[in-house]
Amino acid sequence: MMDEKALIRQILAGDQDAFAQLVQTYQKPVYNLCLRMVSNPTDAEDLAQEAFVKAWRGLRFYKHEAAFSTWLYRLTSNVCIDFLRKQKRQNTISLTMEEDGEQELEVPDTGPLPEERVLHREKQQAVSEAMAQLEEEYRLALTLRVVNELSYEQIAEVLDIKVGTVKSRIARARERLRKNLLENGNIFGNISSNQTERRRDHEM
Amino acid sequence: MKCEDALLLISGHIDGENTPQEEQLLQEHLADCEACRAVLQAYTEADMGIASLTEEAPADLCEKVMASIGAPKKKQRWLPVLAAAAAVALVIGLGSGHMPAMQQEEAVPMVARTMDVEFAEPANFFPEINGQILSDVRRAYVVEVSELLPEMENCPYEELEDGSLLYLLPSMEMAVELSETYDLELFFHQQAEKAYALLTVKGE
Numbered sequence: 575m576m577d578e579k580a581l582i583r584q585i586l587a588g589d590q591d592a593f594a595q596l597v598q599t600y601q602k603p604v605y606n607l608c609l610r611m612v613s614n615p616t617d618a619e620d621l622a623q624e625a626f627v628k629a630w631r632g633l634r635f636y637k638h639e640a641a642f643s644t645w646l647y648r649l650t651s652n653v654c655i656d657f658l659r660k661q662k663r664q665n666t667i668s669l670t671m672e673e674d675g676e677q678e679l680e681v682p683d684t685g686p687l688p689e690e691r692v693l694h695r696e697k698q699q700a701v702s703e704a705m706a707q708l709e710e711e712y713r714l715a716l717t718l719r720v721v722n723e724l725s726y727e728q729i730a731e732v733l734d735i736k737v738g739t740v741k742s743r744i745a746r747a748r749e750r751l752r753k754n755l756l757e758n759g760n761i762f763g764n765i766s767s768n769q770t771e772r773r774r775d776h777e778m
Numbered sequence: 779m780k781c782e783d784a785l786l787l788i789s790g791h792i793d794g795e796n797t798p799q800e801e802q803l804l805q806e807h808l809a810d811c812e813a814c815r816a817v818l819q820a821y822t823e824a825d826m827g828i829a830s831l832t833e834e835a836p837a838d839l840c841e842k843v844m845a846s847i848g849a850p851k852k853k854q855r856w857l858p859v860l861a862a863a864a865a866v867a868l869v870i871g872l873g874s875g876h877m878p879a880m881q882q883e884e885a886v887p888m889v890a891r892t893m894d895v896e897f898a899e900p901a902n903f904f905p906e907i908n909g910q911i912l913s914d915v916r917r918a919y920v921v922e923v924s925e926l927l928p929e930m931e932n933c934p935y936e937e938l939e940d941g942s943l944l945y946l947l948p949s950m951e952m953a954v955e956l957s958e959t960y961d962l963e964l965f966f967h968q969q970a971e972k973a974y975a976l977l978t979v980k981g982e
Binding site for chain 1: 785788789793817825827828830831832835836839840842843844848
């Protein structure tokens with residue numbers, strides 16, 4: 575692939591093929607960021623698409639101050655957060671009609687699996703559920719770190735917060751995730767004693 | 779070091795974001811604290827669990843994105859129609875909140891001078907389009923222009939819900955003459971043989 579700056583110049587001049595190249599480069603991390611934020615492949619694809627369309631329209635506002643990827647992740651994060659807020663408003667309405675507010679979480683089913691893969695799948699499902707239970711801001715920070723593999727400094731730029739805040743937010747996210755997994759009766763972190771557990775409940 | 783202080787450093791350790799001092803403190807604590815070693819193990823496993831959820835982007839994502847930003851062949855079809863664009867002009871203030879009259883008076887003559895358009899009273903016009911285009915900009919003007927400009931030929935555009943074509947003209951090509959302060963977007967109505975330019979204030 576050619577230099578990203580040159581590619582962006584071409585896109586700004588109207589070159590759609592150049593934009594397709596950019597989409598190819600970033601579709602996997604963008605899609606996976608959306609997928610972790612909404613836990614549903616259909617919505618995730620819609621949101622990833624929306625993010626790229628917004629990137630196309632808004633590219634002229636990108637000023638090369640931050641890396642393009644940072645700009646794109648910020649845009650994607652905003653698209654996801656907007657979606658989740660809208661969904662929350664709708665859920666408030668629909669919950670008055672039906673009691674079942676639980677969200678269907680989908681991990682793609684690829685047919686019968688050998689036993690250790692079944693265990694693996696169960697673990698995946700458990701992590702996916704525990705992630706979905708996290709507050710948005712924790713989920714977002716942890717996803718940018720673990721899925722998108724951004725440094726604290728890059729995450730600070732994406733979220734427009736201080737690096738120190740990123741560090742504590744990710745630490746809190748991990749701790750809450752661990753608690754979610756424990757509360758859901760999961761195998762992760764099962765050695766941890768109840769004593770430390772109770773003490774940490776006060777701190778975090 | 780207390781266990782609750784260790785959590786931040788355990789998380790930082792996993793991400794390789796601790797200072798050497800923090801790292802040393804953590805290692806000393808971990809040597810004495812089984813519970814925190816278990817936490818480190820749990821965090822690490824959970825991270826691997828999250829990372830294992832990563833999937834390939836849907837095969838049709840790029841195609842969908844490219845389809846929604848407008849396929850090149852459509853452009854060929856519309857350009858002859860647009861070349862015959864009529865010469866009526868319209869100025870509309872859009873965006874979040876009402877635009878002060880002062881700003882309109884500042885911006886409009888620039889457009890008029892460069893593109894030789896007339897302008898009329900602010901009006902509510904294509905409200906459904908307004909919402910769609912302007913999701914990313916705070917203030918904008920819509921100006922109807924009298925003819926298809928040669929600079930637009932290779933510019934990206936998108937087809938709006940009502941069949942209008944919104945052209946995005948990067949400032950380097952179009953707005954140079956207007957001012958460094960503005961970006962210009964032009965869109966065309968499919969049947970009405972009119973052309974509209976959307977002038978957005980750059981950077982916001």
